[in-house]
Amino acid sequence: MAGAAAGLALTVSLTGCRMDEGKGDAAGTDKPAKGVHLTAAQEALGKASDSTADLKSFRATLSTSSVVSGRQTDLKGDLAFRLKPDPAMKLDVPAIKTPGKTTDGFHEVFTDDTVYLKVPALAKQAGKPWVSFTTAELSKATGVDVKGLESQGRQADPALNAKMLTASKDVHKVGTETLGGVSTTHYQGTFALSDALSKLGAQQREEAQKIFNQTGLDKLNFNLWIDGKQLPRKITLATPPGAKLKLDTAMNYLDFNKPVSIKAPAKSQVADGMKLKGAGSNTPG
Known part of the structure; x- marks a missing residue:
């Protein structure tokens, strides 16, 4: 999955270990320290994070353009994700585009701790x-604990992204x-990756930092559009x-909490x- 790995997997998808409620490491908090005044925009980001905390599913379209070692890779995809009760x-991704060439894309399904690639x-x-690859096999092959990452699609989790954006100091x-x-x-705003990673649990933060150290990334610009329900x-x-x-990269959310059928x-x-x-x-992650 070289095309996908060159794009989103180098950033947010590799921080996408979403915590199971009540289990594992304690995640970072979005609550401001006592005496800290939040701007209206920062409060809006906090509400968006709160509104996504209990999502059960979502659908989205993804697009990414990345340039690594002077080589550009573009792709677009359609994503359906069930977050609860069991992630799937x-x-x-119909096609992957590089300069002067379009190659076949891929299809990916995750369910029951197994990644299926076409x-x-x-x-x-x-x-x-x-x-197929189990998450245990992927962890061993890549050296990264992918238990909970599931796939390239995890980077689009609106709860994860909204939480990380609350790290912005200039939104x-x-x-x-x-x-x-x-x-x-x-x-609109920016955030330091070190601040954004502080929003994650200790284990997830450690694994993500390994990746970011390799990419040299330390800051990201963002745009966020929030609807009347703070989603x-x-x-x-x-x-x-x-x-x-x-x-x-861009993530457009089509709907939330509607049933999604995902089968191996x-x-x-x-x-x-x-x-x-x-x-x-050549596996995800």
Whole structure:
């Protein structure tokens, strides 16, 4: 998944370990310290974080453009994600574009702690349309604890993103805009990754920091559109000018808390990804 890894997986998706309520490390708090005055825009971000805390599912469209070592990669995808009661995800990316070339994209399904990938190159090698990897296998192959990351799609979790954006110290209101027929308020700002990671639990923060140390990223610009129910309708993230890695990504949220049907492919259509040559080097994360 080189195209996807060059984009979102280098940033937010690798911090996407969402905590199970009441288990594991204690996550960072969004509550301001006593005596700290929040601006109206900062309060709006706090409300957006609160409003997404108990989401059960969401659908979104994703787009990302990244430049790594002078090579640009663009992709767009459709995502359906069930957060509760048991995480499951379906991501469809029709194509991956690089300068002068468009290659086949991929389909990814996560359910029951297993990632299923439908990628032409892997299918040719495996002899079946899909290959599978358990999260335990991915953790061992990549050296990163992917338990809870699930997939490339985890980066779009509105609860995760809204929580990280509360780290901004310069967020401000831009104005009001209509997105997909929904009236929204547009906010803009920046945040330091070290501050954003402080919003996560200790284990998730440690794993994410390993990735960020490799990318050299330390700051991101963002835009956020919030509707009348304090739910995020769109989020864009971008590296500032001069950053070692160039990244522009957008997440458009289509709906929340509507039932999503996500099933694993038929066993007859799935090969064991760990038996393929170079297993782990082309997997998500």
